[in-house]
Amino acid sequence: MKLLEIKDLHVNVGDKEIIKGLDLEINYGEVHAIMGPNGTGKSTLAAALVGKPDYEITKGTVIFKGKDLTVMEPEERALEGMFLAFQYPVEIPGVSMINFMKTIIDARRKHLGEDPMSPVDFLKLVKESGKLVAINDKMKGRAVNEGFSGGEKKKNEIFQMAMLKPELAILDELDSGLDIDSLKIVAEAINKLRNDKNAFLIITHYQRLLDHIIPDYVHIMNDGRIVKSGNKELAKVLEEQGYDGVMSLN
Amino acid sequence: MTDRYIKLFESEEATLESLLPLGKLRKQAIKDFKSLGFPHSKMEKWRNFNLKDFKNTEFTPDIEQKELDMGFFSFIPEMENEGLYILYNGFSSFDMQLEKYKNGVIFGSLRAAMGKYPELVKKYFNKANKQNLNGFNALNTAFCADGFFLYVPENIEVEIPYAVVNYFQNNEHNMVSIRNIIAIEDNSKISLINVEASGKEDKQFVNNITEVFLGENSQFEWDRLQKYQGETIVINPVFVDQKENSNFNKTISTLRGYKLRNDIHDKLSGENSNSDINGIYILGDDDLVENRVFLDHAVPNCDSNQLFKGVLDGKSAGAFTGYVLVRQDSQKTNAFQSNKNIIISEDAKINTNPFLEIYADDVKCSHGASVGSLDPNALFYLRSRGIEEKKARDILLSAFALDALVNMKNENFKKLISLEIERSLVKD
Numbered sequence: 001m002k003l004l005e006i007k008d009l010h011v012n013v014g015d016k017e018i019i020k021g022l023d024l025e026i027n028y029g030e031v032h033a034i035m036g037p038n039g040t041g042k043s044t045l046a047a048a049l050v051g052k053p054d055y056e057i058t059k060g061t062v063i064f065k066g067k068d069l070t071v072m073e074p075e076e077r078a079l080e081g082m083f084l085a086f087q088y089p090v091e092i093p094g095v096s097m098i099n100f101m102k103t104i105i106d107a108r109r110k111h112l113g114e115d116p117m118s119p120v121d122f123l124k125l126v127k128e129s130g131k132l133v134a135i136n137d138k139m140k141g142r143a144v145n146e147g148f149s150g151g152e153k154k155k156n157e158i159f160q161m162a163m164l165k166p167e168l169a170i171l172d173e174l175d176s177g178l179d180i181d182s183l184k185i186v187a188e189a190i191n192k193l194r195n196d197k198n199a200f201l202i203i204t205h206y207q208r209l210l211d212h213i214i215p216d217y218v219h220i221m222n223d224g225r226i227v228k229s230g231n232k233e234l235a236k237v238l239e240e241q242g243y244d245g246v247m248s249l250n
Numbered sequence: 251m252t253d254r255y256i257k258l259f260e261s262e263e264a265t266l267e268s269l270l271p272l273g274k275l276r277k278q279a280i281k282d283f284k285s286l287g288f289p290h291s292k293m294e295k296w297r298n299f300n301l302k303d304f305k306n307t308e309f310t311p312d313i314e315q316k317e318l319d320m321g322f323f324s325f326i327p328e329m330e331n332e333g334l335y336i337l338y339n340g341f342s343s344f345d346m347q348l349e350k351y352k353n354g355v356i357f358g359s360l361r362a363a364m365g366k367y368p369e370l371v372k373k374y375f376n377k378a379n380k381q382n383l384n385g386f387n388a389l390n391t392a393f394c395a396d397g398f399f400l401y402v403p404e405n406i407e408v409e410i411p412y413a414v415v416n417y418f419q420n421n422e423h424n425m426v427s428i429r430n431i432i433a434i435e436d437n438s439k440i441s442l443i444n445v446e447a448s449g450k451e452d453k454q455f456v457n458n459i460t461e462v463f464l465g466e467n468s469q470f471e472w473d474r475l476q477k478y479q480g481e482t483i484v485i486n487p488v489f490v491d492q493k494e495n496s497n498f499n500k501t502i503s504t505l506r507g508y509k510l511r512n513d514i515h516d517k518l519s520g521e522n523s524n525s526d527i528n529g530i531y532i533l534g535d536d537d538l539v540e541n542r543v544f545l546d547h548a549v550p551n552c553d554s555n556q557l558f559k560g561v562l563d564g565k566s567a568g569a570f571t572g573y574v575l576v577r578q579d580s581q582k583t584n585a586f587q588s589n590k591n592i593i594i595s596e597d598a599k600i601n602t603n604p605f606l607e608i609y610a611d612d613v614k615c616s617h618g619a620s621v622g623s624l625d626p627n628a629l630f631y632l633r634s635r636g637i638e639e640k641k642a643r644d645i646l647l648s649a650f651a652l653d654a655l656v657n658m659k660n661e662n663f664k665k666l667i668s669l670e671i672e673r674s675l676v677k678d
Contacts, residue, residue, distance in 0.1 A: 050634050053626065078636035090631040094649025103645070104635040111636070143649075160635065 001066055003028050003168055003199050009060035011041070011048040011224075017058070018044040020224030026168065029196035033210055034203050035238055036221035042203045043087060045221075046172045049201075050084040051077050065167070079111035083166035085157035087173040092144035097156075100144050101126060101163055108164055129162035132189040150177030158186050162193060170201045175209040187212030207239035220246050251305060252287050252385070256280060258310060259392055265313055269395040270361050270429075275376055279391035286385040295384075298569035298601050299511055299540050304483050309425035309455045311393055312339070333357045333412045339419065340426035340456070341396045348399070355440070356401040357412055360429055363399035370401065374431045378461040378489035378517075386485050390457045394429035397458075400442060404435040404465070411441040411471075411660050418456060418482060419449035430460040434468040436493075441471035443663045446478065453481040460488045464496035466520060471499040473660055475667055478507045487513040494520030501658050503667045504531040505674045507539045515544045518552040528654045529558040532674050533566035533598070540569040545585065547576040550610075553584040559654040560591040561647055561675065562598035569601040572617065578609040587617040592624060592650055647675045 004026040011019035018041045026032055034042050048055040049062065051074035062069040065080060072080070092100070105125070106116040117125070130140060133155045145153050154177055161169050171190075175183055190200065190213050202215060210218070210232060218235045220228040220243070228234065228246055238246050259280050267276065288305070289296040333349060335342075335358050342348075348358030348366060356363060356370075364371045382388040398414050418426060434440060448454065464470055478484060484507065492498055502512055516525050531539045545554045560568045570589040591600045604617035624646055632642035651671055658664040 052630055052634075073639070074630065074633040075636050075638050075642075078634055084634055086631070086634075090625075090627045092628050092631065092646070092649065094653050095645055100632075100635075103637060103641075107636040107638075164635070 002026070002063070003065060004201075005061070005063040007061045009045075009048070009062060010058045011044055012056045012058050013044060013054060018224055019048065021060070022221075022225055024219065024226060026199050026201060028167075028199055030217065031194065031200045031202065031213065031215045032217045032219065033215040033235060034201065034219045034221050034226070035205070035207075035235060037243055038205075040221045041224045042221055043172055046084055046170045046201075046203055049077075049170060050074055050082060075107075078166075079108055081167035083161050083164060083169045085154070085161060085169065085171045085174055087176065089145050089148075089153040089157055091146045091148075093146050095144050097140050097142060097144055098126070101160070104160070105163060125163060129159055132162050132192065133158045134185050135159050151179060151182045154178050155182065155186060158189050162189065165193075165198070167198050168201065169198065170203065172203045173205065174202065175204060175206060183209065184212060207235045210235045252284065254308065255389060256284060262311060262313060262393070266393065266395050269313070270364055272375070272391070276392055279382060279388045282382040283385050283388035283392055286382070286388055288385045295542070295571075298567075298571075300509070300538060303481075303509060304455065307423060307453065307455075309423050311425045311427065312421070313395060334415070335359070335398055335413070336415045336417065337396070337398060337428065338417055339421055339424065340428045353406050353408065354403040355406065355408065355412075356399065358399060360397040360399040360431060361395060363401075367401075371399065371431065374433050374461060374463055375429075376461070378463065378491045378515075379459060379487070383487075386457055387459065387487060390427045390429065390459045390487075393425065393427035393457075394459075395427070397429040397431070399430070400432045400440070402434045402438045402440050402468075405437045406435075407439040408441075411443045411663070414442065414444045416444070416446040416458070417448070418454055419452060421449075421452045421454040424452075424454045426454065426456045426458070428456070428458040430458070431463075432460065432470070432472075433463040434465055434470050436465040437467045438465065439469040441473070441660055443660055444472065444474040446474065446476045446484075448478045448480055448482040450479045454483070456482060456484045458484065458486050460486075462488065462490040462498070464490065464492045464498055464523075466493045467495045468493070469497040469499075471659055473500070473658055473663055473667070474502045475663075475670065476502065476504040476507060476510065477670070478510060481508050482510075483508065484510040485513070486511065488515065490514070490516040490525075492516065492518050492520060492523040492525065494522060496520060496523045498523075498525045498527075499657055499659070500527045501655055502529040502541070503655070503671065504529070504533075504539050505670055506532065506534065507537055509538045511540045511542070513542045515546070516554070517546040517548055518554065519548050521549050521551045523552050525552075525554040526657050527554075527556045528657060530651045530654045530671065531558070531560045531568055532651060532671060533560065533562045533568055534564040535566060536564070537566040538568075539566075540571070542571045543573065543587075545572070545574045547574065547580040547583045547585060550579060550581045550583065552580070554586070556587045556589075557654050558589045559651050560589075560600060561594065561651055562591060562600055563594045565595075565597040567599050567601070569603075570619070571603045571605065573605045574607070574615065574617070576606070576608040576610050576613055576615065580610045581612040583610060583613040583615065585613070585615040589619045590650075591619075591621045592647065593621060594623065594647075644672070644676050648672045651675070
């Protein structure tokens with residue numbers, strides 16, 4: 001079974017059609033990267049997949065783990081194993097990181113028919129996952145994303161991903177706001193979490209993230225469609241020769 | 251209508267005096283009441299507080315002490331308190347309860363304190379509320395017969411909070427006039443937790459005045475939980491006078507209120523004093539709750555903060571009026587005021603008036619107000635992590651409201667209030 005199967009996807013934001021017939025298949029164990037100029041619909045694709053309100057799927061099918069994704073609430077998609085690392089993670093004042101983590105871990109476990117995690121196991125998981133992205137204890141004691149620097153927010157996304165162990169992780173412009181050292185740490189964490197039971201969809205503007213996380217497939221998006229697919233070399237061509245260079249490839 | 255209450259006073263004066271002898275003060279108060287009359291909606295300070303309901307009901311004071319109904323026990327926080335004092339329908343629940351503790355703290359019935367320590371009580375009685383600002387204040391002074399008295403002598407630090415429970419029940423058309431005095435002498439520190447609650451079936455009027463006197467270098471934390479059910483009309487004026495270096499930290503958590511008004515007058519009369527007054531109101535149905543704070547920066551070098559947060563549902567109406575006065579010589583004042591609201595139904599409304607009046611030129615002051623709905627981005631962020639929408643809403647609303655309890659140091663009571671707030675926000 002394929003993990004994700006998108007066929008002829010059309011997405012409207014308000015009255016405007018942004019995704020105009022997109023096809024994509026992702027199997028377990030694969031890392032896909034989507035690149036392309038600004039405003040081509042990359043982030044819209046991510047938002048539509050996780051069910052953000054106001055992102056309306058007007059046509060096409062999206063099958064996730066054999067189920068129709070389009071009829072699921074955002075929380076159901078998450079519980080099924082989909083995860084979005086936000087381009088702009090939201091500050092949640094007053095909700096402590098630890099309480100938040102416990103809530104989302106237990107929600108996922110409940111969905112899988114498991115009991116809430118014991119405090120000991122939970123703290124162990126927090127420690128391990130935090131270590132992976134070099135999150136310090138101070139951050140864990142604060143409210144979710146509140147007062148975090150841009151880089152800390154991005155690390156926090158991957159921290160949550162490490163805790164939740166989703167099957168499909170969508171990383172939306174992960175490298176924006178990350179300095180090079182943090183980028184390496186985060187990329188290394190993702191490489192460690194990569195296995196044959198999960199998959200990644202990396203949305204990025206720049207090739208530099210793909211130097212650290214080697215994708216199996218690279219797709220170039222333009223005007224709401226995937227216009228070219230290839231291996232990691234495609235990303236280099238895009239970086240060096242621009243969009244026109246990619247399109248002139250045969 | 252004022253005539254009716256004046257007649258009531260004439261017939262009850264002797265009884266009231268026998269319970270709590272105030273002499274001239276009482277007579278002056280009824281005179282003040284006569285000239286002031288009841289407030290009405292054309293008065294700026296009362297335009298948000300609809301008194302029609304009050305005026306349409308004939309309230310009568312019930313001056314007899316009643317047998318305590320044990321139902322109130324469900325409202326007592328489960329915690330160790332240094333002292334617990336219960337007022338039932340405005341009267342000391344156990345006959346004339348008053349304790350003098352080893353450390354010299356006197357705590358219990360005001361009426362008992364007046365009998366035992368008349369000079370001490372008179373030193374404070376009506377000294378912060380000297381003007382009888384409005385008809386209700388005057389009416390309270392005229393009709394009061396009991397309340398609580400908390401006195402802390404100099405150089406005493408009490409770590410474990412004292413507690414007062416005000417419980418009102420079986421009180422059809424009763425007019426309860428409560429008078430409380432809190433006096434903390436120099437270099438002393440104490441905290442008080444205070445639960446106010448009423449039964450479901452009653453229509454009653456509670457007029458509950460507290461005067462607070464904070465000596466030099468004193469610290470006082472006062473946390474109130476208000477949980478009024480039934481048609482209880484509540485007026486809660488608080489008059490605070492702060493001396494040098496004193497620290498006042500007050501929170502008011504209002505979980506529902508049919509018609510409730512907290513009116514706080516805090517005078518910073520000694521330099522380097524600090525006042526933090528924070529509040530939460532969670533309203534629904536036809537609730538009407540108004541919080542008013544008048545912060546008088548009478549001297550230089552003082553700090554004040556107010557943060558009030560409201561969640562309004564149903565057809566409820568909330569009002570916040572914060573008035574910070576920085577007098578001409580009060581340089582180096584820091585005064586901050588904020589009122590934030592989330593409205594979760596179409597019919598709820600909030601009237602917010604943060605207000606600064608500044609006559610000094612070297613001050614830092616700010617004020618702000620917001621009214622909005624839940625942040626859709628935050629809601630989506632939680633949902634995208636697998637938290638169902640209803641629960642995500644509850645989490646965000648609780649977090650929003652509980653922010654106002656950040657200064658509370660009574661951890662056990664804070665936990666209890668947090669739970670109560672979380673519970674009251676959960677919608678089926």
